[in-house]
Amino acid sequence: RKEVEQDPGPFNVPEGATVAFNCTYSNSASQSFFWYRQDCRKEPKLLMSVYSSGNEDGRFTAQLNRASQYISLLIRDSKLSDSATYLCVVNRSAGGGADGLTFGKGTHLIIQP
Amino acid sequence: EAQVTQNPRYLITVTGKKLTVTCSQNMNHEYMSWYRQDPGLGLRQIYYSMNVEVTDKGDVPEGYKVSRKEKRNFPLILESPSPNQTSLYFCASSQYNRGLDYGYTFGSGTRLTVV
Numbered sequence: 001r002k003e004v005e006q007d008p009g010p011f012n013v014p015e016g017a018t019v020a021f022n023c024t025y026s027n028s029a030s031q032s033f034f035w036y037r038q039d040c041r042k043e044p045k046l047l048m049s050v051y052s053s054g055n056e057d058g059r060f061t062a063q064l065n066r067a068s069q070y071i072s073l074l075i076r077d078s079k080l081s082d083s084a085t086y087l088c089v090v091n092r093s094a095g096g097g098a099d100g101l102t103f104g105k106g107t108h109l110i111i112q113p
Numbered sequence: 114e115a116q117v118t119q120n121p122r123y124l125i126t127v128t129g130k131k132l133t134v135t136c137s138q139n140m141n142h143e144y145m146s147w148y149r150q151d152p153g154l155g156l157r158q159i160y161y162s163m164n165v166e167v168t169d170k171g172d173v174p175e176g177y178k179v180s181r182k183e184k185r186n187f188p189l190i191l192e193s194p195s196p197n198q199t200s201l202y203f204c205a206s207s208q209y210n211r212g213l214d215y216g217y218t219f220g221s222g223t224r225l226t227v228v
Contacts, residue, residue, distance in 0.1 A: 005218040025141050032214070034216050036216070041201070041222070041224075042114055042221070042222065043220060043222050044203070044217075044218035044219055045219070046215075046217070046218075049215075049216065063197035069154040070117070072141070087155075087156070089216070099161055099163075099169065099171075100146055100158065100161055100207075100217075100218065101157075101160075101216070103148075103155055104155065105153070105154070106155060
């Protein structure tokens with residue numbers, strides 16, 4: 001199982017619709033979870049952290065399911081400006097080897113007028 | 114303004130000609146990291162640094178070197194670039210705990226082409 005797995009899409013969604021996508025992670029010891037947004041050829045930017053209790057930021061809601069090891073992102077009332085690639089991010093295991101955060105390959109979202 | 118600055122933004126070079134991509138952050142962050150991003154492969158960690166004079170390999174370190182002589186700077190060195198190192202490179206930094214609390218701040222990226 002890959003460390004962080006996402007459906008690459010693209011998801012074509014009409015403006016104003018609600019869209020949700022998930023990602024799964026393999027390391028049951030992971031403690032930190034994030035969603036990043038990346039516009040074409042630009043740097044990833046932190047969209048929101050994901051907490052155990054779930055959290056909401058305006059039109060965006062993130063959920064964490066530790067038992068099933070997946071994270072979700074819900075976007076309500078989608079805007080044209082929401083078109084981007086959304087990266088699921090999870091911390092690596094502590095100890096030897098590569099460190100810090102590991103990134104999913106991203107889900108490409110296209111909002112259509 | 115708090116930021117991570119990479120230079121150059123674009124670079125075309127020839128095989129075997131040594132190059133350095135600079136990365137500098139003005140946030141007094143301890144943790145810094147380099148990633149490369151390729152189509153279909155996502156972001157892959159090259160090297161990271163926990164603090165000054167402390168560096169370690171990521172997932173794809175072959176063909177790269179780094180140094181951390183000062184807290185603010187973390188240059189990426191390609192001693193003998195090859196075409197398979199053509200990629201989009203990102204430098205990232207975080208305040209503490211290796212980005213586990215607040216995530217990373219990324220530089221704007223360096224698009225490198227090796228011919």
